Amino acid sequence: MDVVAAALERIERADPALCAFTEVWDADALRRAREVDARVAAGERLPLAGVPVAVKGRHGLRAAEPLLAAGGVAVGATSVPGPGTPWQTWGLGARGRTVNPWRADRTPGGSSAGAAVAVAAGLVPLATGGDGAGSVRIPAAWCGVLGLKVTNGRLPSPDRTGLAAPGVLTRTAADAAAWWRAVARPDAPVEPPPSLPLPALWSPDLGFAAPDPEPVALARAAVGRLVDAGVVRLVRPVRPSVPVRLLDPAPAWLALRTPGTDLADAHRVRAENDRRLARLFTGVELLLTPTAPTAPHGHEGPGDVYSTALTWAFNVSGHPALSLPAGFGTDGCPAGLQLVAAHGREALLLAAAREAERRGATG
Template identity: 80%
Template sequence: MAEIASAVHAGTVRAVDVVAEALERIGRADPVLCAFTEVWAEEALRRAGEVDALVEAGPPRPVRPSGPIGGEGPGARAWLPLAGVPVAVKGRHGLRAAGPLLAAGGVAVGATAVPAPGTPWQTWGLGAHGRTVNPWRADRTPGGSSAGAAVAVAAGLVPLATGSDGAGSVRIPAAWCGVVGLKATNGLLPSRDRTGLAAPGVLARTAADAAAWWRAVSPPTTAADARPSLPRTAVWSPDLGFAGPDPEPVALARAAVDRLVDAGVVRLVRPPAPPLLLDPASAWSALRDPGSDPAALADAHLVRAENNRRLARLFAGAELLLTPTAPTAPHGHEGPGDVYSTALTWAFNLSGHPALSLPAGFGTDGCPAGLHLVAPHGREALLLAVAGAAERLSG
């Protein structure tokens, strides 16, 4: 993605041509993948032309010291750092969340598929051409609810797509489609979710691309997290004490952890107590439903408070918590039965911690799996830096 912006700034390629190529890819592949509900070809080409005109005119003077059009000097942000980058936005109402990306020079090309109203929860995405499919196996779900976003990125239709994560809706499709998915700290960025359980996120091909999204939308990052010393201390948990995941996703995630340890990216430590959380399922459901009875809400707050206490104790002795992202491989479109794909992710929507899914290899079915990294509140830059180090060291 950085290569696109650099080439547009250098004048070796025009934003209009980059966007036209993305639209051509979408037109060719989307009838099969069904990743998009709408494609905004005319508006995207018009906006790309505006980006080309801005680049040709050069940065404004004097340059402001902060914001999407950044300043110069320590901590300043580059001018139009996403110049000409095609961006997909989650759902028909996703343009509001994409505002900082557009101000940074990105070009919105369309709205990605999400579950349609009234469809079964297993139907994670419904695009303009039909049911959204996993790009690795069409008979498998891509996960959701940021289904089309993950598929569009994994299939190379766009380098970046916005998402939102209320129970794992960014991280699960990232794992099952083999891309990077980041959920921000709850409450740190604007969200339309009134329950406070959902947070904005991003799906990207690489940690570097996800970091570019974070720089565009986030408050300034601390230098200590942006350039971390390695290795970082981490605790591994296959199940958080309650989830009961299948053996294969656990084995794939653990193998990814071992690679990080061997590469010097993380160092596993033994916590004072095992990383055991209370199952958040009933608490999440009660907090999500405005009609929940007072007793259920009281129990939900007790579960949240106890898990927060246990996580605070864990993060007092380690910088990262590592788990599989999903408890199963991608299931068929008919659904997984009684197994919730959110089992390892929604605890951190209750607690608000930032979390990232990193590709962890492929299962025997040919589909990807994910390694789940969780960090203390406000430490997104740490997650991205560790993920980036893992990518660089692994090649």
């Protein structure tokens, strides 16, 4: 119970400035923590016994049920964008807009805004998220934490389009792996430890995006650290001038999200990108890109720039993807390196992140 009480104290102290939470469940959390302590004392094995967990949004408890069954304690609901939000990545907490813990005049990203802030600020070790276009990976990158989106369809999701998948935000790969063990099906195959270095392809833009130079440079430097640490080895592409070329998924994503739209072109784009990615993953284990095309924008919004430019391709294709901290920009805010793997290879992504941390190769 002491760990949960300490987390609640941190939230009470820090959240008035951060606005990471919409609700904090003090009494319920302390009651639950006492129940977990009693179960452990009685000899029950609970792998997440007493771990404070923040859940995404007011309706996030259902997604957190496997964590609670493993002994986790839900301490509150994290912020998401408010109603009627224009196209931008931010969050609205109980006390106002959610701020980036590194710079209060910048957004933390979204839609898992409060989740990323709660983890980055050390309020909780683990927060659940949902990722429909980059909503876990973008705030993870902009807040300097790890964010994992699982393979679409592998875990339950309320999203009728199939574009959204559950995810998690943590400070360490070990914590993300603990989340994965708790939520994965019991019959999920156990992957052996990967053979390092992992063959990987680097792409700054996936062949269609126009990212800013600094996020690209930070992500590329992170790739260099992974290479130097023996975590990955870069594979020379067949066409060096165009290492990865996907079709821009933006029209397909928007069509799939819009009821009544003719989906013929969306299905064509999805099928072609699926074909190209399937071919890519026959030769490499990982695809590496910047997570976001820009640094965190101000609270007024990004204008016409889509922060999802490098992430939503993998919501359309369904591939699992992870954002790893990649260092800090000149504005003092973090950036991320996105790791993408073949369908069902969450364990590979987590193993790569664990080795990157262990070998000192993260930003």
